[in-house]
Amino acid sequence: MDTSAPTDAEGYRLARRALLAFVVTFIAARTMVFLVMSQRIPNLYFFLRGTHVHHLNYGIFLLAAVAAYLLFARPAGRAAHIAAWAYGIAIGLTFDEFGMWLHLGGSYWQRASVDAVIVVAGLLGVIAFAPSLERLESHHRWALLALVVGIALFGFVLFDTGARIGTLVGPRLRELELSSSP
Numbered sequence: 001m002d003t004s005a006p007t008d009a010e011g012y013r014l015a016r017r018a019l020l021a022f023v024v025t026f027i028a029a030r031t032m033v034f035l036v037m038s039q040r041i042p043n044l045y046f047f048l049r050g051t052h053v054h055h056l057n058y059g060i061f062l063l064a065a066v067a068a069y070l071l072f073a074r075p076a077g078r079a080a081h082i083a084a085w086a087y088g089i090a091i092g093l094t095f096d097e098f099g100m101w102l103h104l105g106g107s108y109w110q111r112a113s114v115d116a117v118i119v120v121a122g123l124l125g126v127i128a129f130a131p132s133l134e135r136l137e138s139h140h141r142w143a144l145l146a147l148v149v150g151i152a153l154f155g156f157v158l159f160d161t162g163a164r165i166g167t168l169v170g171p172r173l174r175e176l177e178l179s180s181s182p
């Protein structure tokens with residue numbers, strides 16, 4: 001087993017895999033929850049003695065397993081790529097229900113979850129696609145500053161738009177959630 005650190009290119013590839021797995025897992029989780037709640041598919045939730053085990057728990061356990069594997073086995077090559085996929089899936093499951101662990105049992109459709117997913121996806125995107133800071137030249141630093149300002153403005157617009165959409169769609173999603181409770 002190779003214990004050397006991954007190259008920059010390898011690190012970017014791993015981050016891209018984690019980002020893709022994260023985004024796909026978030027979309028799949030949201031789709032599945034909506035389909036179950038709207039009774040378009042059977043209830044696939046896991047219950048333990050009448051308690052619904054939320055998928056953030058699966059994510060937490062998977063995160064713990066991936067962290068232990070990465071720390072103790074220090075995988076390289078294909079094993080590292082599989083670990084990156086598993087990491088992305090784990091944080092997708094966990095952060096999809098961020099609002100529920102932030103507000104301890106609030107509604108699944110909380111805005112905080114979507115905001116957290118956007119922040120995590122943005123951070124993973126920067127890790128996956130940004131060159132190392134040492135390689136930036138002076139004109140790149142200005143471009144980076146412009147990009148940061150642009151992202152901040154985009155975040156503001158996204159937050160404002162999300163709040164407006166939430167007032168339109170939120171009550172219906174909350175009603176759907178309450179009507180599908182066992």
